[in-house]
Amino acid sequence: RKEVEQDPGPFNVPEGATVAFNCTYSNSASQSFFWYRQDCRKEPKLLMSVYSSGNEDGRFTAQLNRASQYISLLIRDSKLSDSATYLCVVSVYSSASKIIFGSGTRLSIRP
Amino acid sequence: DGGITQSPKYLFRKEGQNVTLSCEQNLNHDAMYWYRQDPGQGLRLIYYSQIVNDFQKGDIAEGYSVSREKKESFPLTVTSAQKNPTAFYLCASQSKDRIGYGYTFGSGTRLTVV
Numbered sequence: 295r296k297e298v299e300q301d302p303g304p305f306n307v308p309e310g311a312t313v314a315f316n317c318t319y320s321n322s323a324s325q326s327f328f329w330y331r332q333d334c335r336k337e338p339k340l341l342m343s344v345y346s347s348g349n350e351d352g353r354f355t356a357q358l359n360r361a362s363q364y365i366s367l368l369i370r371d372s373k374l375s376d377s378a379t380y381l382c383v384v385s386v387y388s389s390a391s392k393i394i395f396g397s398g399t400r401l402s403i404r405p
Numbered sequence: 406d407g408g409i410t411q412s413p414k415y416l417f418r419k420e421g422q423n424v425t426l427s428c429e430q431n432l433n434h435d436a437m438y439w440y441r442q443d444p445g446q447g448l449r450l451i452y453y454s455q456i457v458n459d460f461q462k463g464d465i466a467e468g469y470s471v472s473r474e475k476k477e478s479f480p481l482t483v484t485s486a487q488k489n490p491t492a493f494y495l496c497a498s499q500s501k502d503r504i505g506y507g508y509t510f511g512s513g514t515r516l517t518v519v
Contacts (some may be wrong), residue, residue, distance in 0.1 A: 328507045337495055337510040381447065383507070393508065397447035
């Protein structure tokens with residue numbers, strides 16, 4: 295079983311739609327959680343951190359459920375520019391800080 | 406502006422040849438990482454270093470080597486022992502004081518075996 299699992303998609307939704315991604319993680323010692331965005335043939339860029347209480351940044355909302363070990367990302371009023379791959383990232387603090395990336399969920403917004 | 410610089414952007418390697426990928430950061434970050442990404446797949450950790458003159462193997466270190474002689478620099482050598490080196494290589498760094506704040510990535514190097 296992968297340490298971080300995501301639905302690979304692709305999700306193909308119309309502009310203006312609301313779309314949600316989930317990500318599950320297996321290590322209960324995981325302590326920090328992030329969503330990254332990666333455009334085609336580019337490096338990943340931090341979209342937002344995910345906090346226990348949930349957090350919102352404009353059209354983006356991230357939630358963490360420690361009991362069920364999953365995090366989610368909700369995108370409202372999707373724009374064409376939201377088309378990208380979204381990576382779920384989990385950080386485990388042990389003797390060496392280990393950060394684990396999911397394989398990503400591909401999102402395509404159509405006009 | 407502070408950031409991470411990877412070079413070259415594209416690199417072509419002949420069979421049996423060693424190549425070195427450069428990664429330089431001026432963010433004063435302590436930790437640096439090398440990842441490999443294959444098409445349609447997630448990032449896999451090759452090597453990481455949390456302080457100068459120290460580094461640790463990641464999940465797929467075989468066929469790779471690194472050095473960390475300076476805080477700013479963490480070069481990756483892809484040796485001839487790496488049988489399938491064609492991939493997108495990403496370098497990242499992180500401040501030890503901001504472990505919970507995510508990575509900063511370089512723009513990557515695309516390595517192709519010809």
